[in-house]
Amino acid sequence: MKKPERVTETILNHWREAVPNDRLAHLVKDATRGLTRALQSRLATEGVSFGHWVFLRILWEKDGLTQRELSLEAGLMEPTTFSALVAMEKLGYVTRRKLPHSRKNVYVFLTEQGRALKAKLVPMAEEVNRIAIAGLPASEIATTRRVLLTMIEHLARDEAAQDQGGN
Amino acid sequence: MKKPERVTETILNHWREAVPNDRLAHLVKDATRGLTRALQSRLATEGVSFGHWVFLRILWEKDGLTQRELSLEAGLMEPTTFSALVAMEKLGYVTRRKLPHSRKNVYVFLTEQGRALKAKLVPMAEEVNRIAIAGLPASEIATTRRVLLTMIEHLARDEAAQDQGGN
DNA sequence: AAAGAAAACTTAGAACCCTAAACATTCTCA
DNA sequence: TGAGAATGTTTAGGGTTCTAAGTTTTCTTT
Known part of the structure; x- marks a missing residue:
């Protein structure tokens, strides 16, 4: 048997102590982990992985995007997108097609199965959000x-500046 | 050559649009990625990986902790801690020792080399924090x-509840 | 004191995301 | 129009983290 309560308390006490200024990063990271874990465990009940959720959500809004466009939307690098989509195609969620006007681009379309997941999965994300922000003023x-x-903006500019100047 | 500016703009425009409520999670995750990338690239100049930074920071405060204690402090699972520390021992940052009063626990101590990294690495984290929050009111x-x-608290309680009730 | 529970570490294997670089296609412009 | 730049996809390989399960040691309880 686990003892999740004790672990939870340890984590929370950790945060309630004096928190030096440079630990905001740590706090943001822990929040991400909590959100990810909560959604991940729910998605797992439908056999969907968290990595695939990211792309499904984008495709439900608009499919027929290229892999490059999906990478930008998701904020992920191309190889990440590539391997996720290949796996998703194997699972029957999407198809990857080259269209006549370009032999370079790969366009991604939802299958019926992929589209049908929306009704089950979106409420899960909404539940996690509701739990996370419960009671907090808008x-x-x-x-x-x-x-x-x-x-995010500051860090993106910093990164761009380093890519330019830092060679 | 890259064109980091265009990518940056795409990412930021993405966020400035109408953001439905359930995308707070996405925002938190993007912030984590930005913070991690910014620190990671700086640590790399000293040959230190992000995963090792997490444990070094804890050990600079107090060493002689067990691997279990380090896991709790870092908020990571034991196998993660284990493999990071084995790698860090190989790099000469720490030693892992069993003390006479227990053959079960493994105590982790900084080496001189591990301790010396503090002076170089901490300013990097402070710089990233400064860049990220520049201009924002306290x-x-x-x-x-x-x-x-x-x-974090809500999500930890939810996770604990699921571990208990959810069988 | 011995059986069983608990604690701590370790092993094995997988998911996710990254960088670097190769490859294919398309665009640009001299 | 053809060389080189740019764009988009793919391959290769590594880092970080996880879950599940195995091992060893220690504690608890009868």
């Missing part, structure tokens, strides 16, 4: 959203 | 910290 969520977006 | 950072902590 204004604080909005602030958090803005802060995170600003951080 | 009050908004504090709110973000509180919101993230609450989310």
Whole structure:
């Protein structure tokens, strides 16, 4: 048997202590882990992996995208996208087709099976979100959203600057 | 040559659009990725991997911990900790020793080399933090910290509940 | 004191994401 | 129009983390 309560307490006490300024990164990372784990365990009940969820969500909005476009939307590198989509094709969620006007691009379309997953999976993500932010004022969520977006922006600019100047 | 600016713009535009409520998770995850990448590229200049940084930081505060204790502090599973520490021992950053009073526990101590990394690495983490939160009011950072902590708490409780009730 | 539970470590195997580089196709422009 | 740049996909390989299960040691309880 596990003793999840004790573990939970240890993790939380860890965070309630004096938290030096440079540990915001650690906090963001832990939140990601919590969110990922919560969704992952729910998706698993339908046999869907977290990595595939990312692409399904994009494709439900709009399919027929190229792998490059999917990479940008998902914020992942091409090889990551490539291997996920090959696996998803094998599972019957998507098809990967070259269209007549280009022999270079690979266009990705949902199958019926892939499209049908939406009805089961989306409520799972909504539940996780609901649990995570329960009781928090909308204004604080909005602030958090803005802060995170600003951080992402700053870090993306830093990365771009390093790619340029740092050679 | 890359074109990092265009990629950056695509990522940021993506986020500035109408963001449905359930995408807070996505935002948190992107922030983690940005923070991780920024620190990772800096650590790489000293030949240190991100996974090792996590444990070095804990050990600089207090060494002589067991692997189990390190797992809890780092918020990682035991096998993750185990393989990181074996690698770190091979690199000469730490030693793993059994002490006379227990043949079960493995205690981890920094070597001189491991301890010496602190002076070079900590400023890198501080720089990343500074870049990320530049210009943001302290009050908004504090709110973000509180919101993230609450989310972690909710998700940890949910996970514990599932372990218990869910068989 | 011995059986069984618990704790700590280790092994095995998989998922996910990355960088670097090769390859194929398309575009640009001199 | 043809050389080189740019774009998009694919291959190869590595890092980080996880779950599941095995081993060893220690603790608990009768």
